[in-house]
Amino acid sequence: MENPDLLHWTQFGAFTCYDARIGVRTNDAAVFRRMFDSLPPHSKVMATQKVDWMYSLWVAPRTRSGRRPYHVLYSNEKQYARLREIEQLVDAFERDAQLAVAQKARRKVFVHAGVVGWRGRAILIPAKSYAGKSTLVHELVRAGATYYSDEFAVLDQQGRVHPFARQLSLRDEMKRNAKLGFDELEGKIGVRAIPVGTVLVTKFRAGAKWRPKILTPGLGALELLANTVTARSGQPLVLEVLTRVAKNARILKSARGEAKSFATQLLQQLA
Amino acid sequence: MASPFYPQARREGFIVQPMDGELILQDGEVTRLLNETAASVWQKCDGHHSIADIARELALDEMTITYALAQLSQKHLLQTIPSRTADARPMTRREFLKKGAIAAAAIPVIKTIHLPDPNVPVSGACPGQSCVVTPDCTPPDVCISGCCVGV
Known part of the structure; x- marks a missing residue:
């Protein structure tokens, strides 16, 4: 396999997001701009070349036969994807860079969760990818909650949640991802850290009624831990933070029905 | 007569996080949550307390302690393994509930999760x-x- 360090890169940049330092390089100025337009939310450009993670996107020249060539995205030294469509590689970079930030962030714990703010406190919905977090978050925002994230709850040492407001990723009937622009969100976007008020452990089930059971802080912490990106790291910070959140929040567990009606019902209950 | 059993908890290699009586024990990719009863029994397993001692100090019956120890042993949370009775099979949760009149909240429970990649x-x-x-x-x-x- 080709070592990306040996390729001739003409464009290099680095950014920091929640203290994770990520590098980006490519051999095409236009692609470089597109990659920088796709950085994780709240990223800041930085000058240093010392990074925790490096993404390299090699744009192959046109072939003589006229066939479209394969372009390659590397995540550190590994080939992450090899595709003919640059746009798909930029999308792959966008998503994987978010995961890299979640793994490399310092003094923050990233939990796979949808997050909205409601009356000054956060509602966290921990769940794996493809569990319907974004749909529920979208409906909660349309019902009046403040948008924080459809993918990660960024928790600090005080147990507060910070925004990670990326464009919502909603899936269509063909299970393809479509991004929802911020102007289409029909709601506000959170900017400051807020304490966690409620953790919802919920899954969609057709026709289900919301009959929440209150979980103990221990069970709540376990639900959060099962969705924490750095859960296996063994860092004491992870358990400390999750414990603080679980002790101070209500942990509710129940199946739910359609997102739209559930969102309205939930916000009324939490009013 | 069999000599009394002095259970000793395995304490090496864990991150231990107390949670208002519950206890989280993280061991690499596996995390266990001990409810209040299981946690209090595990904490008493210091190699100096017999089953009768633990029962007396926690105000629980010996059957509950034996059941808790069987659960802890099954999850590799004890250094010493409790000796088995004649039928050589640990009590199931259903058998335990049938035999004892214990409030549901006091049943020793250990929940295990495997942490995500x-x-x-x-x-x-x-x-x-x-x-x-x-x-x-x-x-x-x-x-x-x-x-x-x-x-």
């Missing part, structure tokens, strides 16, 4: 189509880790 894809992380199962993908692609991948 940090490299699971972020929602929408696929270069192409995302999927849950292979039939979601356009043939001949297959579904791997939530992404349709060509073979």
Whole structure:
């Protein structure tokens, strides 16, 4: 396999997001701009070349036969994807860079969760990818909650949640991802850290009624831990933070029905 | 007469996080949550307390302590293994509930989870189509880790 360090890169940049330092390089100025337009939310450009993670996107020249060539995205030294469509590689970079930030962030714990703010406190919905977090978050925002994230709850040492407001990723009937622009969100976007008020452990089930059971802080912490990106790291910070959140929040567990009606019902209950 | 058993908890290699009586024990990829009863029994297992001592100090009956120890032993949370009775089979939860008149909240419970792989894809992380199962993908692609991948 080709070592990306040996390729001739003409464009290099680095950014920091929640203290994770990520590098980006490519051999095409236009692609470089597109990659920088796709950085994780709240990223800041930085000058240093010392990074925790490096993404390299090699744009192959046109072939003589006229066939479209394969372009390659590397995540550190590994080939992450090899595709003919640059746009798909930029999308792959966008998503994987978010995961890299979640793994490399310092003094923050990233939990796979949808997050909205409601009356000054956060509602966290921990769940794996493809569990319907974004749909529920979208409906909660349309019902009046403040948008924080459809993918990660960024928790600090005080147990507060910070925004990670990326464009919502909603899936269509063909299970393809479509991004929802911020102007289409029909709601506000959170900017400051807020304490966690409620953790919802919920899954969609057709026709289900919301009959929440209150979980103990221990069970709540376990639900959060099962969705924490750095859960296996063994860092004491992870358990400390999750414990603080679980002790101070209500942990509710129940199946739910359609997102739209559930969102309205939930916000009324939490009013 | 059999000599009394002095259970000793395994305490090495864990991150221990107390939670208002409950206890989280993290050991690499595996995390266990001990409810209040299981946690208090585990904490008494210092190699100096017999089953009768633990029962007396926690104001629980010996059957509950024996059941808790069997659970702890099964989850590799004891250094010493309790000797088995004549039928050589640990009590199931159902048998325990049938035998004892114990409040549901006081039943020793240990919940185990396996921690997630940090490299699971972020929602929408696929270069192409995302999927849950292979039939979601356009043939001949297959579904791997939530992404349709060509073979």
